[in-house]
Amino acid sequence: MRPHPLARLAALVALAAGQAAAQTPAADIVRRADDLPAPLTAKSPRTHQVRLEAIERDGALSDGQTYRYWTFNGRTPGPFLRVRVGDRIELTLANAADSQMMHNIDLHAVTGPGGGGGVTRVYPGESASFRFKALAPGLYVYHCAEAMAAQHIANGMYGLILVEPEGGLPPVDHEFYVMQGEIYAEADGEGRLIEDLDRLLEERPSHYAMNGAVRGLTGERRMRVRVGDTARLYFGVGGPNKTASLHLIGEIMDRVYPNAALTDAPLHNVQTVSVPPGGATVVEFTFQVPGDYALVDHALTRVDLGALAVIQAEGPSSPEVFDGRDPHGPHSH
Ligand SMILES: [Cu+2]
Incomplete structure (x- = not known):
């Protein structure tokens, strides 16, 4: 039965x-749940330098079986990005030299065409940068949007960016x-x-x-x-x-x-x-x-x-x- x-x-x-x-023996692809930056303390708007790298690598998916992941910075999800409303972000996306695919990044926290996707398309070995201002508080997804976007996401290219409201969130x-x-x-x-x-x-x-x-x-x-x-x-x-x-x-x-x-x-x-x-x-x-x-x-x-x-x-x-x-x-x- x-x-x-x-x-x-x-x-x-x-x-x-x-x-x-x-x-x-396969590499650990998992980002730990406590792997995120502490709450921000700056009182006035600041500029963050963020560097992300698209890395394609094998990782352990299930029961000792490996899978070819596409990642931001080698793990899924990508790094937790943390800014405050009004902050400026200078973001660089590099694509590792040994990648097979083009990659880019669309951040839902961006106000502007493609969320940054159009200005960050990089071939293996290239990098590209752009700047944006965080206009609205919230917790936003970012992801690779290179065609076929669903494939790049399924293979692991996504993460979160927190735009803290004025004064931050209550401490926990x-x-x-x-x-x-x-x-x-x-x-x-x-x-x-x-x-x-x-x-x-x-x-x-x-x-x-x-x-x-x-x-x-x-x-x-x-x-x-x-x-x-x-x-x-x-x-x-x-x-x-x-x-x-x-x-x-x-x-x-x-x-x-x-x-x-x-x-x-x-x-x-x-x-x-x-x-x-x-x-x-x-x-x-x-x-x-x-x-x-x-x-x-x-x-x-x-x-x-x-x-x-x-x-x-x-x-x-x-x-x-x-x-x-x-x-x-x-x-x-
Ligand atoms: Cu991609």
Whole structure:
């Protein structure tokens, strides 16, 4: 008999929570969820020099199988860029000499044609620069838009840029950076996964990635907080095609900025947030009860295909809020 799907989900979460780092020699493509700059402190507008490099490299996608990724700076997602409204950004995009493809960058935080895509098209070994001013606060996706854009995104070329509102965001204990994407691949039978353009055109992903890999933010790459800590999640969808239904199993999100509209009031007490490809959200939460919490796309078939991250909350139990034990656990009889 097949296990009940929910039992399988619980088993996946338990497995992911305790899992050691991927036991594969392939390079780690995953950007850790805590790999983002601290909040800005400058009081007046400043100019940021940002240098990104398009790098094509093999990385571990799933269960020891490698995939040829296209990245900004060698990992997926690309670096978390952080500026303040009114700041100027001088952005240089270099394309590594050993690349096979042209690349560029379209940042949704840019006001101007192509979001920068037209002025950053670079052949392997080239670089190009442009300047822009961050006019509107928000959390924005950036991505490669070189033809075929869906292919460049599916292969890993996306990231987030935060334009902080005037005065910044309220301080929290933890900030996390997570992006979901789809990968369209087929196995070559020799431990490698090869991109499958038919699947891409049919919008039929073989894998879902959290920060670049199947269940990328689990095991030793899980997020960690203490019970009672305030946490803010910057979540974006690279896509290229699928809207995520972001859900944190066992925790109600305290505050949500739908579509990452940081200048509008947040919603409170939200269960699931819809995040379209090329879109983002900012959510804040505090755990009251210790345990392992699964961050998923609640289109739950995708959890089996990889759309799972884990946040571990440590601290004292709160039996008034939650009291129970696994009826089949070791101490149940
Ligand atoms: Cu590209």
